[in-house]
Amino acid sequence: MGPQANRPIKALLTMEEILNDLHENEGATVTAVAERIDRPKSVVHDYLSTLEQLEYVVNDDGSYRLSLRWLDRGCKVRDRVSIYDLMIPELRRLAGELSNEMVSFAVEEEGSVVALEVIQSREDIEYETNAGMRFPIHCSGAGKAILAYQPEERIDSIIERHGLPEFTEKTITTREELVEELEEIRQNGVSYEYGEYHSGMATISAPILTPDDTPLGGISITGPERHMSEPEVKSTLSNKLLSKVNIIELNYSGRN
Amino acid sequence: MGPQANRPIKALLTMEEILNDLHENEGATVTAVAERIDRPKSVVHDYLSTLEQLEYVVNDDGSYRLSLRWLDRGCKVRDRVSIYDLMIPELRRLAGELSNEMVSFAVEEEGSVVALEVIQSREDIEYETNAGMRFPIHCSGAGKAILAYQPEERIDSIIERHGLPEFTEKTITTREELVEELEEIRQNGVSYEYGEYHSGMATISAPILTPDDTPLGGISITGPERHMSEPEVKSTLSNKLLSKVNIIELNYSGRN
DNA sequence: ACCGGCGTTCGACATACACGAACATTTACG
DNA sequence: CGTAAATGTTCGTGTATGTCGAACGCCGGT
Incomplete structure (x- = not known):
């Protein structure tokens, strides 16, 4: 509320x-x-x-x-998100390269993460993630990626408003842990989330930034934890994400 | 209104x-x-x-x-459409087979056609069709397909409410022409729309029906008119549509 | 034909909305 | 840095308007 x-x-x-x-x-x-x-x-x-x-x-x-007018209005609101149109083709390409995992794009609103586009994996696992859904920011891959580039005061106000509720035993529940992890994300350029929201599921995400490092959103690859644990898989997926982000950011700065 | x-x-x-x-x-x-x-x-x-x-x-x-709450509500309304979940995988498969055209699923609401899912073609043509958008029923492929299975009184009340506005010189603008075409659609099981809404664009659609012939919605293939004019292309696409519809209808009757 | 349930209409009252003015806050500019 | 303009917010007031309950009409069931 x-x-x-x-x-x-x-x-x-x-x-x-x-x-x-x-x-x-x-x-x-x-x-x-x-x-x-x-x-x-x-x-x-x-x-x-x-x-x-x-x-x-x-x-x-x-x-x-x-x-269905709610859908109409909703889609128009979504289309108005600045990089939505630039992001879509890259997200599709990414999904094409990774048919076994779910890929998605999310933005932050009022301290929560909102999924704007979700492309399900071709496997028969159906995640209950759908466009429009909201997630807690502190235990979502894209959420942490976005949070990492917010000013500290904003982070605190978000924590104050929503708290850091625990969903699994791996959920980050203290400000210190979170701040530490955000620092790590800034160094790597990608964020990891292994079972912090749903046990057994994992997400690798990367933030999309403006030239002056304001986060516009984040793209994510989500799959079963067992698919995503091997170090070489982790780095392959991270690199794929970063290359897409790179293209999106270039196109974004190219049109302003 | x-x-x-x-x-x-x-x-x-x-x-x-x-x-x-x-x-x-x-x-x-x-x-x-x-x-x-x-x-x-x-x-x-x-x-x-x-x-x-x-x-x-x-x-x-x-x-x-x-x-973005509008998106959330909108997507939930959409997900509540009875065959939405059954239709999605088939629509994706269809899109995979036809990478050059746009495929979509639409339902009728209050005498208009509402697109619920749109998968753009892989070509660089971007149609301005998006999920949530409303279209006039009498010059949309899916619209005519759905209309063909409505009781006559309903057809009349829709005409009375929205009229038959002309968008191109090919738009059907009289009740007689429309009724005649709907009869043809019932015989073929598919509907054609060649430049009746946007000149140069064409759509082939098929209605999805319950066992007692109540229309639940329609799936469509849309592309430039020149892609879709050849008789053999027309029949190939029609058959692809009908086979997907068949699967959806089977799954639908299987779960009730 | 009667009954029960539901949607709809209507009059009357009290409340809550619309208004404008005044106050607080931010921005713009010299 | 100080003044002015513009914008956001608060508040008291009269009256328009939302709320209520009762009554009416419609339909389906028994």
Whole structure:
């Protein structure tokens, strides 16, 4: 949740309750929503019909659901991310070279990592990572890569806001450890994440930087830990990442 | 725009004005938005801070923009489309076989066609088609394929709502022509669209149907008209489409 | 035909939103 | 460094408007 507004518009909070309910409960009727959020039917009706007019929800034969307009807006927001278009072809090329692992591109927003593009591996392992998903920054490969190039004050404010929650026994949970690792990332140019979020899974990532070292995002290779542990594999993958990043950064500075 | 609500919640209409403004104008400040939508700064401020609290917008150093939460919600809505997960692997396989053309999957919503997945061709032609985008149903390949399996009354209500606007000289603009073509599509099992929306571009599509012939969506192959005109190419591509559709439909009926 | 459930409409009240002015904060410029 | 302009934020007030409950109409089931 974002910072508290001093005088929030209550109608928007009510709307949010209703949208969340629709999000969680598929095919919701006016009465069902009204009961769950504990409000008169008439109120829910007025909100839903307004949201329908605005095309945020659609009414399929009596039950409401969120419309695909959310996807439209979402994709437009994504396309507006500065390097999105430059990154896509390189990410595809990378995926072509590594058909056994998942590759992805992520950016930071409000202290979390958001995956903007995910290309699944051709193996039958389906990771539950999808475009749009948010992850904690301190135990994600791309997150640590991005964090490594943030000013220290920003790092602290992110820690303050989200904490360093533990997901596995390998998760970094103290500021000191994290700062130390970020220093290492700055030296290597790549970040490693071995089972810090999901046991058995590993990610190698590299940040994409502007000429003055502001992080724009990060690209990652994710796979089962056993695929990624051998030192020569680690260095091969790291080099592949860095070469793609290099191309993206060159194209980026070339157009400004 | 959806059907008019009798008693719309005005606060939501105001919110929409502000969100649309943010959508159109990158990096908008409170004052700038207030001037454009002609309202007091204080009002815009209250709305934006509420929207920030709800994480629909973020405040990067003073200027607001839509957040990536829209992407998150949008992708979840998309993933909820019944055959989305079954369709993806087949669409990828199709794209692999046809590296020179764009392939896509679309569904109908409120009388328009919405692209849910777009895999660009490996050629350097970049179509401006992206996930989430909406298209008129009567001059899109997938749209006509889906329309062919709708009850006649539904077809009429869609025509009534959206009309049959002309985009090129080849666009179908009369109900009679359309109905005739839909009959043909039902016979072939595939639909063709040659320059009806964008001159010089062509699409071949096939509908995905439930066992009782309810259309769930359509998959398409799109490319320059010159690639797709030869009769043998036309039939090869049609067959490829139909074989993928077959697999998807089998998997679909297999899990219910 | 009756009953129960659901969506919808409507009038009335109290509240919460819209407004403008004033205050705080940042930026621009001499 | 100091002043001015522009922007973001706070706040009191009147009234428009969201909230509520009750009643109506519609449909499907028994």
